Amino acid sequence: MPKRAGVTALGLGLVAGATLLGTPTASSHGYTDTPISRQKLCANKTVSNCGQIQWEPQSAEGPKGFPAAGPADGRICAAGNAQFAELDDQRGGTWPATRVNSGQGYSFRWQFTANHSTTDFKYYVTKNGWDPTKPLTRAALDPQPFLTVAYNGARPPMTTVHQGAMPSGKTGRHMILAVWTVNDTAMAFYSCSDVQF
Template identity: 50%
Template sequence: MRLRLQTMKLLLVVFGVVIVTFSFVHKASAHGYVKSPESRALLCAQKVNNDCGSIIYEPQSLEAPGNFPSAGPADGKIASANGAFPKLDEQTAKRWAKVPMKSGANTFTWKFTAAHATDKFEYYITKEGWNPNKPLKRADLEHFCTVKNNGKRPGEEATHKCVVPERKGYHIIVAYWEIGDTPNAFYNVIDANFDGQFVQPAPDKSESIAWDAKKVYVEGDKVAYKGVTYQAKWWTKGDQPGKAQVWALVGEEVPVAKTPAWDINKVYVGGEKATYNGATYQAKWWTKGERPDKAQVWALVEGSSKLSAWDAEKVYLGGEKALYKGATYQAKWWTKGDEPVKTQVWALIK
């Protein structure tokens, strides 16, 4: 009898562990972000917004306790999902890129990297007279749209049609995704310009912090080392500025040196330049052995005024230009396959 009781207790413990483990994994699998209009986090991942911290690697992970606004993230930490990605809470009138929007009927599209049973989606917008130079708080927000999902699991994307209240200038929209079978939710903020133009973020003029060999830095972080300012190109720890390729010099002017000729055996990283057949090219990312005049990894920066026709298979970065149907367009941020006349990523130049 005693043996049977012990066996039953053991089975209950094992069963409980399985339940808890399954619940944790199931909960952790749900992720998503607002694809259109582009959220602050997505523009960080696309390298339009600068100095964003680690959100550049996972814009889909802004998860925090739900039941907003009565619960959820603390005031001042709404944009970061309660401090999970603290850089996103930095708030000034010029800190973030702003996507063009209009009052009235709008469409919001979520992209799910892992869907989840869903209770509802809600949308909030900052009130007239809010202060764009202070961290976002509940009192700044006005609810304007709810889309019920009644516990259903969405597909890869979900599109919602909502009527946005009348606004002018810069406002923030909070897009809220409440999970149906966990106490958590996802929070995305959208920096919107209701004056009709895409607005680039202002240059970062903040002071750099002294480099620390024991600290982890991610792409966009800046440090001061021996009186010079450097910016990280990617994840790094312990790599000394001035010696490691992960650090780019940004804080002082240096003598203009002759750009070296392209070397087929050399490794180039994003930002490095090389000359080839009398023209100067700049690497967009890591490359080795790819000819500058042929490979998409290289951008022409000097030596030819000829503009190439838009190519649906080519990757374009912010600032690059292309010809399309007789007109010149300039990319605002990273893009591939987006037709210039049909997407906001391209600006008509002439």
């Protein structure tokens, strides 16, 4: 009898494993650290009262298709995940900001805990005159990304750098939204970085 119970348990384990392996979810995760993202500031303990994101900065994952789809307005930085809501809290516009120069070349860097087949990376910036005390919305962003890097299904290296230029005509405080679109799932990863032009 104990032998049979062991075989049954093994069979159930194999079925559960096969079910999990067949589920099309992203096992990949990542975030931007240049310019430093809110989730990385939390993981570094530079910013406090961050909740769960401080232990898993790579996990701001939500539906892909931004800006036509994806997380709801006001929940973009957390990728629509309530457990990471601290990323959407503007904190009165006091998040630490990286100094950058409008129109100048820049190395945008992602760190991955697991890479994945990738469609592309897109970088958006807030419009001139946006309110940095209010949660990020699509209306607050320039409608087109200022940088798009196509991957066509390839897997990025665990540390990935994209060479580009900061958007022109920007002054003062802004936010850069980086979106990593996974190729073979319905998901994308969202990373918000506060910058000062």
